[in-house]
Amino acid sequence: MGNKTAGLFLALITGLALVMGQATVAPAANQPRTKDEALGIKLAKLAKQAVKANKHWTTTDHSKIKALDQDFTSGSQITQACLSCHTDASMQFEKTIHWTWKVESEKPGIMNGKAGHAVNNFCISGNAMEDKGCLGCHVGWNGIKEEVNCLNCHGGEKFNYKEAFSDIQAFMEDDDPETQEIVKELQGEIKNAVKNITMPQRNHCGECHFKGGGGDGVKHGDLDTSLAKPNKMLDVHMAAEGADFTCARCHTTVRHNIAGRLYTRPASAERKSLIQDDMATKITCESCHGTLPHKTESKMNDHVDKVACQSCHIPEYARVNPTKMWWDWTKAGDLRDGKPYVVKGEFGKPTYKSIKGEFKWEKNVKPEYFWYNGSFSNTGIKDKIDPAQIVKVSQPMGSRLDPDSRIHPFKVHRGKQPYDKINKQLVAPMLSGPNGFWTTFDMKDAITRGNKALDVPFSGEFDYVETTYAFPITHMVAPAEKAMACKECHIRDNSRLAKITGIYLPGRDKNNFIDGIGIIAVLGAFGGVALHGLGRFFTRNGKED
């Protein structure tokens, strides 16, 4: 081969290597694969522009609405005023889980939800809404007893209507002009508050969802008051300097049914853009980002079939406020001088409360990972348990063999809670109220009352069993540059996915036999050449001189 030919040939292969390199780093796969996907991206861009151009979604200025220009004396009157225009709103709302706290489960005769047969390992049960301590979050004017309180989610300002109305009630009888002046003032305040109507903001949802389980960050770990005004590091979607999304931006609503619930329903079958169709029952990251979300790293895009986006993009949860990780009911009921007490620990959070037991809190928690197909398996109050085992009250469903399952991050809340020793079922102690555990400190009596509210028999004998409750971690998405490093999982020891077995994970897994043979062979080769070389050295290659 002549030099010229060889030179040309070299130029050719070098060129090809470069082209190939480009292909390695940015394959064609990054382009939208289907027409729908391309449309989705286009629509998403348009929608973003639309939002940026005009922040006002509404066409109604409620301060100009005549129906709201009246002296209200009860919550019910306010709701009626709302319904005079939004005729079907409360009817719609009363069918949703936000009102009923009940949802059908896959098991016949068993209703999930707080007012259903679901239990957890926090305050355990809502006791069919009998537990008044739980009713603080119900969207009625007075628990379930009065009409829907529209202002709970649509009120532009936080206003204590309950107090205002009882004050008005008390002062109305009084003829004193000064008192009447106060009443007039109160009426004006109520009127202003009622006319200040808004789309649900973070604080509306947060009032209940940030404080689930009885306090800030108790339950979810990825939902707490730090999300009211998050910076970009905490939540890239919700930060003002980020996408500045409210909850409702993703949790879209149709007839007051709010999308995005991750509980008992099967995985979302379609992965379509929210912009294309706001009816998606479940929100997935793919709804907006598509199935090939990474721009440059093709290998990253290869992960999306098995790994949920959240797994890498939420490296830790509870990054600002701590979250509760352990709740031991066996310790509850200890009194000092006959009175309940509280011990505060790290983070200024209670580590002991007589009414609730022992707690452990953690901050910057690394999630646990499970295969997850979008559904949960729940142990409700009617399900049999095996007290010899740790009872999984709520556990993600899915497996490596299921094409719809992804490796997903979870907060697992552990604890000890009471169960019926004879019936082998979890129980639902009544906590609040004059006869609740928090007043009587009598667990047996509390269980009897709570189970009765749910119409579930209680044998009278109870003990405590250790339980786990898993929450999907899906909020607090960090900016892309803060996503998890590959070696968090692809590492021999202490891989985050150490418990995800049955798959081959490069960097984590090896075949001991093959590695053993390999190392012996390499050492053998080294030994062989070393001996041979020494032989040549000492025989001086057979040369005499």
Next chain:
Amino acid sequence: MNDRNLIKVYLYTRFERLWHWFQALMIFILLITGFEVHGTYTLLGFKTAVTVHNFVGLSWLILFAFFVFWLLTTGEWKQYIPTTKKLFDVVLYYAYGIFKGQSHPVQKSKGAKHNPLQRIAYLGISAMLLPVQMATGLLYYLYNVVPGGLDLSILAVVHTLVAFLLVNFLIIHLYMTTTGHSLFSHISGMITGWEEIYETTKIQEWENKATKKN
């Protein structure tokens, strides 16, 4: 020995040398990054190791096709025809004769660059190990794209085993370069293209089949 004169012959063309060293470099990079991806040690960081490994691996795949093309069109493939003739002599030489100062039973020549042992070894490497490594590597890389692909654990195990065998080859290959008439004569031959061989060497009749007319 001393009665024979050393002469220089131009044995390896510029292209062959460049190909050899380029391939050596790629194998070296692939081994270093590959074993990091395997989790044996941490050097570049997993992500960089994967990126480099994929880039070099895929580049090599293309380049190898050119190499095969070149072997076929130039007839150089004949240098790799395996033979058992004198094979035992060569083995015996490395096992015994080399310590006695005997001369190599098969001297290099323009028509026959490789002795029978080299022929078998290089053919095994280029026709067996490298293709297996490339195939498993490509399937590994395309794991998500190729439907019904082999289980990743099988691909990974075969890919790792061949990698170990290549390390093996590399160790022995490097050592063998020191067995020339001086410690670095073979290496300098692969750099300059000129090998020193003994003047008296004749091309054997059985080797002539692969000989180009000089």
